Amino acid sequence: MEQKKGKVSQFIEKNYLHFNAATLVDAAKGYEAHLLSGGKMLISLAGAMSTAELGISLAEMIRKGKVDIISCTGANLEEDIMNLVAHSHYKRIPNYRDLTPQDELELLSKKFNRVTDTCIPEEEAFRKIQCHIEKIWKDAESLNERYFPHEYMYKLLLSGLLEDEYEIDPKNSWMLAAAECNLPIVVPGWEDSTMGNIFASYVIKKELHASTVKSGIEYMVWLADFYERNAIGQGIGFFQIGGGIAGDFAMCVAPMLEQDLEKVNILKWRYYCQITDSTTSYGSYSGCIPNEKITWGKLDVDTPSYVIESDATIVAPLIFSWVLGY
Template sequence: MKKRGPVSQFIEHNFRHFNAAALMDAAKAYEKHLDEGGKMMITLAGAMSTAELGVSLAEMIRQDKVHIISCTGANLEEDLMNLVAHNHYKRIPNYRDLCPQDEWELLENGFNRVTDTCIPEEEAFRRLQKHIYKLWKEADAEGKRYFPHEYMYELIRSGVLEQYYQIDPKDSWMVAAAEKNLPIVVPGWEDSTMGNIFASYCIKGDLKPSVVKSGIEYMVWLADYYIKNSSGKGIGFFQIGGGIAGDFPICVVPMLYQDLEMENIPFWSYFCQISDSTTSYGSYSGAVPNEKITWGKLGIDTPKFVIESDATIVAPLIFAWILGQ
């Protein structure tokens, strides 16, 4: 039997009912999936990088407990922003008490608020901007094109950011991902700070939009990845939050089956969603997993779990179980 650390022992002893039991069941099924040779995709929505999920996610990547990530453009860049500007962040524990004037003053002082954490524009956004612009410009001059995450990987590997590091790089999931060359898909990258900055250069005629590969190209790449990796135990789907980070990649299965007529393509072989979105009218994030059966994403026998709670609490606990901590 696998040796368990104190966190795992605490979870197993205390988490017996309701969302706590769902957490325990999902963690055990995740582990079983890996033990039987399966792979796992993790999808990151919301502001998980600003919430410093990298503290636990980076180790999951290093220990091969996650094999591919789908994330928003914000999560892609905000992990690096925290890496290079952490000391300049401003935490506001009483954020619920802020009035419009308080919020305006934060903006005037160069802070963009994400719940209880304010990202410093000059030290975070602009610090990355000047370095990634050089990579975009070089690619443009050479007639080359790369995915958004590939530019970020090059930033990390080049060492140009090391002068700014303000946290231990072992707590950066992007650093761990770059070291592993972990596959990443970033749907809707245009909806991010770096995406907006890139668009501004295109509007000014300084860069061509084609320098950064598109979301359609991500889907084409993901289709090839899924075909090559879904045999045997298959690929599981661990969704943190809702939105495009999860909506985009999960659709690769019905696309392959229905649109490309690959009748033997397997369903996702595990599904878990951590969400505080309750079941509601028309909300994809609030849909129970069984609804995905009707869309050809999950099978009748696919292990399915929903944990209705705060992902900043739940995800590190599940990762701790997987890592035996």
């Protein structure tokens, strides 16, 4: 049953009538319709959406059951937790476009890692998590246990070790919401993240074995099973924020099941929306339009599909607000 819309949704419906704005409304209505029909939804997170504090709206989407699985980069996995425990130490740079190379070097010397207009503090963020996650990795290895990257983060959050360190309202942490719901997550290319680099350093120092953290191939094997079990009835939708590996990895599971495993009657993704500023004219795989994905066996000819060429930090919270009825 469709819920009554709040003021944010009413404003969107009244004012967003053309171009990317109209597509935003169409995509939001499509997302809602897919869930109301009994479908499930995957959200993929590229870039630095956690540092952009998408958790303020995404956490509530998770709690309200509007997300069934997330595919994200290793950066998004860890940066939400960093924001949770080190927010007061972050440094905002409103004039980031005017920084010189020397300005950037000075930020590095002060152990600030810049993400557009926001600097993540190395000591208060990375190292605060490292001391805890190192013990969790080593404890698992001592018991001959192996887990996925996100499962280690869930263990950290659910252990309560960080509770005294929270610097934002915990309801605004999407990772905490996901951990409490045990939401399925896949993290392709986790090695390309700070925690992945730190883990690799322990492997190089022979303090840990690489096999203690499950691999990307194991994520794909797990995802194949999840997809086959859940892509039934109204199927699974795909809400892609940005491009990159977080989206491409997860989307490939449908054609892999059909083409490589030669399974029959595999339902393709049944809703698709991408928020992007990438264009096809430069050969960007992440920017390919939905029709191109049909040729790869990812979408079907009747999959409701939307491309919103805009800033995900603006668009995603508005679509989430619609789905939540705000």
